[in-house]
Amino acid sequence: MIFSHISDTHLGFVQYHSEERENDVYTAFDQAIDTSIKDHVDFVLLAGDIFHVPNPSGKAILVLANALRRLKKNNIDSYFILGEHDISRIRSTPVPFVYHNLGFSKYIGDGNPIFHKDVLIAGFDKRRKAESESFEPELARIDAEAKKHQGHKILVLHQGITEVNKFAGELNSSDLPKNFTYYAMGHLHEHELRQFSHLGGPLAYPGSIELTSSEGIKETEKGFYQVDISTKEASPTWIKLDIRTQLSIKTSIDSISNDVNMLMEKIRTLTRKPVVELKITGKMTEPGIIQSQVARLTEITLRCFWKHISQEQASGSVFIDKPLKIEEEMQRIAKEILGSTEMANFAINELLPLLSKGNADESSQAVIENFEKFKKGARNVTIS
Template sequence: MKFIHAADLHLDSPFLGLQNHTIPRDLWDKIRNSTFTSFERIVNDAIEQNVDFVLLVGDLFDRNDHSVHAETFLVQQLNRLNDHQIPVLISFGNHDYFSGRVNQLGYPENTYAFSNKVATTTLLLKDGQRVAISGFSFGSQWIKDPIIQDYPQASNADWNIGMLHGSLATLNSPEANYAPFNLNQLQEKGYDYWALGHIHKRQSLNPQKTINYSGNTQGRHINESGEKGYLMVEAAQHVLKPKFVATAPIIWQTIQIEFNGESVGELPETIFSHLASLNFYKLSFLKVVLDSHITIPSDILKAIFDGTFLTALQNLNTQNWQQLNCWITSIKVHQSKPVIISRLDQAYFDQAKSETFTKETLFDLAGSLKALSFINDDLNAQDTLNDIFNRSTAILQENIDHEEGDS
C-alpha cells in the first residue's frame, strides 16, 4: 500500500511580510501561484507513482470565503485524480471550515469529504486490502472540544488510519481552539497511522514515525522556512513508513553575512556578491542578517531600521533576482556585543537588557495580538528578541551621538 499525506495547502494565501509595490510583476505571479503549483506537483506525483489514495488533512483553502479560482482549481485537480481512479479523502480545517453539507461540494465521485462529525469510511484497494480511515471537518473556526474522544477504536480492517486537523496540547502555540489532543489519546486508538494537519512544521510525534504532521505545502513567510511538500507513506512489513517529498516552488531561508566595516554605499555590493556565491538551486526568499563583531555605524543601522536600506536593496534586486534566483524580503542585524559609549554606563545598560528584553515582557506587550498564529510564531523566534534589542541599541547610540555632537 502507498498513499500521500498532505495538509495545509492554503490555496489563495496572501503571503505575509512582503512589500508588494517593490516586487517585479513576473516574480509576484510566481508568488501568487506558488500554493497552486505545489499542489499540482503533488497530484502529478500521485498519478506517476500510482498511489492507492490521497489524504488532504485540512486548510485546503486559506480562508473560508475562498475565491472561485481556488475552488475551480481544486476541482480540476480532483478530476485529474478521478481520471486515474485514485481516491481522495478530504477533511476541512479551521481556515476552510464548512457546514458539513457534503453533497453541495460538487466534487467528483473519487472524493470523500468528511462531515462535521467523526466518521469512518473504508477503502477496498486493488489488491483486496481494506483500509479504514476516520476523520472529521471543522464546522466553525474554533473547536475547543477534544474531538479525538469521538474517534473509534481500530477496526478489523487491514489498515486503520486517522485524519485529524488539530493541535497537540504540548506544542508551543496558542492552540486550545483547534481540536486539542494529546499523544496518548492518539496511541490508545490503535491506528496504524495518524495523518495530522494544522501545524505547518513537518514533524513526527512518535519514534515509529507513524504519527505525523506533514507540514504545509508552501512556506508563506520567514517562520515557515525550508523545504515544504508532502509525505509519501508506504507499507513495509505491515508498518507504514513516511518519506518527505519537496514540492514547494519557493523556499524561505535566513542568510548570515559578515559585516566588515563597509560604508552604507559599499554594503549592497557585499550582500549581492555573497548571494551570488550561494548558487540557489530553487527560488529563495531571504531574510539577510548582518552579523558583526564590531559596532555597526549608526547611519547604517538607521537605514536598516527605517526600511530605506531594504528598499534600496530591493530596487537592485529587481534587476538581478532571476540571475541570482532569490529575493530579499528583509534585512536584520546581529551584533555580538553592541556597545553603548559615553555617559551611559555599559554595566547599567547590560543590566537593563537582561531585565527588560525578555520573551515574557514581549508577550505581555503583544497582548491579544499573540492569538494570531503568525504573530505568535514570530514572537517565539529568538531573532525577534535580538532584533528589538538591536533596534533599541541603535536608537540609544544615535541619541548619545547627537548629545555628544551638541556638547
Template sequence: MQFVHMADNHLGYRQYNLDERENDIYESFLECIDKIIEIRPDFVIHSGDLFESPQPPVNAIRCAMEGLLKLKEKNIPIYLIHGNHDIPKSQQKGKPFGLLKKILGNSLLTFGKNKSHVFNSEVFIGGIEYVSQNKIPKTYEDLEKINSDSKDYKKKILLFHQSVSPFIPQSFEMQITDFPDDFNYIAGGHIHQRALKPINDGNSVFSYAGSTDIMSVSEVNDYKKNGKGFYLGDLSGDFDINSIQKIDVECRTFLIDKKIKNENDYKKTVEELQSLQDEKKKPVLYCDIVENLFNSFNDEIADLTLYKRISRIDENLEESLIINESSIEEIFQEYIKNKEMDVNFVYGLYKKLLENDCDSLLYVNDYFKGNY
C-alpha cells in the first residue's frame, strides 16, 4: 500500500511579481500530479499551504482543480489540512477548500471538526490544522483525541502544519516530543526544506515534504542538495525510513552568491549564463560585482536572465545594495516571507499605513480575531 506526501505548493505566489514565476509554481504542482498518476498510489496526503492566499486568484483555483480532478479521475483520494496561508484572516470570508470540496466531493477529505479519517478500513489518518502560538494548547487536546481514536489501527499517519524543534531551533511552535510516538508516519508542512527523521527507535518517520518549487532564495542551496517534489511511502510491510522515497521535480535555475571581482570572474559568469540558454527557462541571478565592471556586465546579461539582483562591491569588498529590476515593495515582501511572517497581512498593513487609511485598526482587529 503506497501513499504520497506533498505540501506547500503556494499556488498563486508571484515571486518578484512576475507572471513567469507564478506559472513556474503552477507547472511544478501539475508536474507533481502527473508523476503521482504515473505511480498510482492508493492515496495522497497534503500537509497544507496548497494556496499562497486564502483568497487565491482565479488561475490558482483553476490549477488546483485541474490537478485534483486528475487524481479524482484515477480514484486517488487526497487528505488535506489547512496551512497558515490557506486560512482566511476574517471570520466572514469563506475557505477556498469549500469550493474544492463542492467540485471534488468525497475524493477530497479535510480535517475541520472531524480530526481523522480511515482509508480502506485499514489506515488511520489524523490531521491537525495550523494554529497560531497561543492556540497550541487546543492542538495538544486534539492530539490526545487523535491518539485515542487510533488505538485499534496498526497503520497510522498524522498530518500537521507547524514549525517543530529541532527542525526549527528558534521560533518553533511545537517540539517533536509533542507528537504521538506510535504513528508510522508524521507528515509535516510549513517548512520548505525537505526533512526525514527516524523516531520511536526507528519504527516511525517524522517528515517535512518541503515545498514543490523555490519560494525564496534562501531555499536554493537546499534545492541543490535535496531537490523539490514529494515523498512516496510504502506501508505494505515493516515501516521505517527506508520505506520513503524522494520523487523530484525540476525547478528554474537560480544562480546565487556569485562574486565578480575581476575580468576572469566576469567572463565565467557570462559563459555560465549563456550555457543555460538551452534550458526552457531563463535563470534567476543574484550576484555581487565590483564597481568598474557593473555597467558593462549589467548590459551584457540583460537578455540572459529572467530576473537579476546585483550588488556593487568596492575594492575592499564592502557591499552596498543596488536595486536592479526590483522595487522596494518586492524586496520588502521577500524579506517578510523569508522571516516566515504573514506576507499578505504585513504588506497589507504597510500599504494602509502609507495611505493613512482610517480602516487600519479595523484591518488589524479582524486579522487577530481570525487568528488569535
C-alpha cells in the first residue's frame, strides 16, 4: 500500500501580482495529484495550508475541486486537516469543509481517528504555541488509541517541531505520541525527513509545492512524499515537482556583463522563463551599466529584480547569504525591541503573517486574544 503526503499547497497564492505565478502553484498541485493517480496510490493526505487565505478565489476553489474529483474518479480517497492559512480568526466555516460535505474528501482535523482499510489515520488542525498545553491530553488520548491498533498508524499535523526549526517550532518531538508509524507533517516549507528514536516511525515534512514570498528568491527543489506502508516500516520517497526556476545571482559592477552572459546561457536551457534576482556589489559610478544588463534579461525572464548591496552584505549578511535564516534574524530583532521571547513569537509567527495578507479584522482579533492571554497570565502571577 502506498499513499501520497502533500502539504502547504497554498492554492490561490499570487506572487508579484502575476497570473503566471498563480498558475504555477496550480500546475505544481496538479502535478502532485496526477503523479499520485499515475502511481496508483491508495490515498492522499493533505497536511494543511491547502489555501493561501481563508477566503480563497473562485479559481483556487475550482482547482481543488477538480483535483479531488480526479482522485475520486480513480477510486483514491483523500483526507485533510487545516493549517493556519485555512482558518479565519473571524468565525466562519473553513472553505475545505465544503469538499468534506460533498464527499470529495474527508476532514480528519478533529483528532478522531478513522480507518482506511487497516490503516489508522488521525489528524489535528493547526494549534498555536499558546494552545500547546491544552494539546497534551488530546495527543495522549490518540496515542493510547494508536497503541491498541496492530496495523499502520499515521498522525497528520500542521505544526513546527523545534528540533527541525527552533524558531518555527510549537512542539518538541518528545511531545508527540510515540505509537505512530508515520508522522505526516505540514507547516515548514523545506522538505525534511527525520527519525527520532523515541517515535515509532519517520517524521516527514514534504515542504511547500512552490516557492512563496516568505522564502525569497532561490534555486531550490519542491515536491511531496509517497510513502510505502506495505511492510512493517513506513518508507517515504520524496517526489520532485517540475516548478519554475528562481535564481539569485551575486555579481559586481565590474563583472556583471560576463555574469549576465553566463546567466543567459543557463536560462536558454530552461523550459519556462525564470524569476531572477541580481545582487550587485561595487561603486555605483555608472547606473546605466546595470540598467542595460537588466534590460538584456527582461525578455527572457518572468521577473528580473536587482539590488545594490555592500561588500559586507555580500560576504556576511544573514539576509543575503543565508536566506533560510531570515526567520531567525527577524525573531532576534523582534525580541530585542519587545524585550520578550513570547511577544516576539507572537509578532513574527502570528501577527506579521496576518498583516502581510491585509487581514485587518483578523489581525485585530489576534491582538485582542493575545492581550486577554497576557491579562490572564498577569492575574495568575504571585507577587513575593
